[in-house]
Amino acid sequence: MHVPDGFIDAPISAATAVVAAGAIAVSLRGARRELDERTAPLAGLVAAFIFAVQMLNFPVAAGTSGHLLGGALAAILVGPYTGVLCVSVVLLMQGILFADGGLTALGVNITDMAITTTVVAYAVFRGLVKVLPRTRRSITAASFTAALLSVPAAALVFTLLYSLGGTTDVSLGKVATAMIGVHLLIGVGEAAITALTVGAVIAVRPDLVYGARGLEQRLKLRVNGELVDAQAPLAPAAPRISRRKLWIGGLAASLLLAGFVSFYASSNPDGLEKVAADQGIDQKAKEHASADSPLADYGVRDVDDARLSGGLAGVIGVGVTVVAGTGVFWAVRKRRGTTSQAA
Template identity: 60%
Template structure:
């Protein structure tokens, strides 16, 4: 979903650049509350994994391929604010070093993948967590569901930007059909990868996973507040 140079007009690209810069500024402040000396290395690993995973494409049919977007994966592992920073750094390096996504479209790509993708995934993840049982074992499946939803959501956001400032001669209805159709399939791959990676990290170190901390706290509270079983002593049983 990396938007190239010239696909959107200059006013739209400038506007998304301003939004992206503001989002990164907010994320810088919010990441201070999400990271500590234990979880900071995980943020670097998450960014490195997303960068590497985006370099590999998987076929989805009819000569079309997709790759990991990484918003849901990063948000669940290190938190939504830190995830925005991770995706922004990845997109910047890809644009400058590999020409993957246009330089003038960098703000657009940050908004689509680093803001819309992360925000949609985190809202779905936390929404499901709030209504389902508080179990660490559900973190990976919920991350997979949020990843599946985030991909077509980001695709629809792109269609919205194209409707405002698109320069390519593509009918809007055809673009909506193509983007939703292919990115729904890409979302399946995104869900599988996200679920497997988050599940692996949760199995090894659930205390480092941002999306599992609140659940772990509630599970510990339930254990501590559960009434202890009452047992009768032989002396008490012998009393008349």
């Protein structure tokens, strides 16, 4: 759902840039409370994983594909404020290095793909975990539902933005129907990827999943003849692996997905591209400002072999994203420590 330059006019693009900048500023402050020495490296890895999985377009209908947006996954794993930053880092890397998503439309994309999906998904997730039993299975189910609903929500927000600043005269009713319809299908894929990933992390390190914090089961212990409350982690106890092994395994998976599996992704246009072509939204689309980038369109310039070119671009993208993301989140974490000491 990366919006290119030319779909939305300058005033609305500027307005969404202001919204995005404000949300990022708020998220930087909020992320200080979410990140600690355990989760800061994980946040950088989450950004890299989202970048990798976004390269894996999956078919959803005749001639249409979809890909992960990632807001739900990031919010549940590392927190909603950090989640906004994770997806924003991905969008920035994609726009600058890979000519994916317009640069003047960066505010639109952050508003739509980072803010909307994260806010909607985390609100739905928190609402569900409050009423569901306190189990890992419930967290996974809540993750599935939250991710499912976040994608059509993003499609609806795009339609609203287009109604305010669209550059072509098209039927908004048809655009809304087409966008929400196809993104409901894409949402199923988003939900499956999110639930599988959250479930996998919970299985080995539930303590690192932000959305699972505070879900301990209450136990009663007898102390000096009296029953008192005690807290135990989500039961049954999960096998634990070290944070280092989890990080290395996650990075290896990201490199494998981006460097090898991405070659087999669907080549069909994604939901927005398909709707734009069918409804005439793309009539005034502009060439990307980074179209001459050596990594444009997820390939390495002057590398003729398509498999090698795409694989190298994916590996570079994962590497750059994990470095940029980890740097941002370590800086936020360090800022938290400095602020705490000053207080």
